[in-house]
Amino acid sequence: MALPLPAISPETAAFWTGGAHGALQIMACNACDHRIHPPQLICPQCLSRDVAPIAASGQGTIYSYTINHQPWIPDLKVPYALVIVDLDDQPGVRMTAMLETNDLGEIAIGAPVTVDFEHRGDVYVPFFRLG
Numbered sequence: 001m002a003l004p005l006p007a008i009s010p011e012t013a014a015f016w017t018g019g020a021h022g023a024l025q026i027m028a029c030n031a032c033d034h035r036i037h038p039p040q041l042i043c044p045q046c047l048s049r050d051v052a053p054i055a056a057s058g059q060g061t062i063y064s065y066t067i068n069h070q071p072w073i074p075d076l077k078v079p080y081a082l083v084i085v086d087l088d089d090q091p092g093v094r095m096t097a098m099l100e101t102n103d104l105g106e107i108a109i110g111a112p113v114t115v116d117f118e119h120r121g122d123v124y125v126p127f128f129r130l131g
């Protein structure tokens with residue numbers, strides 16, 4: 001994929017490294033059970049600082065997608081698909097990531113997807129596969 005790697009911060013560390021254990025880590029508020037994504041250390045719903053990452057199933061449904069044909073940076077392989085996924089067991093969480101497939105024509109709104117991880121440097125970049 002060759003996209004630049006993210007910087008790891010205290011709020012994003014679990015998200016970017018959870019793939020080491022095969023887990024998609026989503027921040028959750030212990031005070032009100034709100035799911036927080038992108039990850040933050042303060043709940044935007046109740047302002048509690050009692051937040052911690054939890055493991056999501058990694059199963060989801062495509063809410064929307066786009067196929068990119070423009071190589072915005074050197075060595076970026078095109079075309080590629082970006083998807084916005086509703087995570088099945090994390091109500092209200094929509095996650096944007098790349099989708100890996102050999103047939104971009106198979107991508108459809110409503111299609112089920114499963115998370116996987118690409119290990120690069122210190123991070124495990126989540127992406128999705130169909131199915």
Ligand SMILES: [Zn+2]
Pocket residue numbers: 029030031032033034043044045046047048
């Ligand atoms: Zn909260």
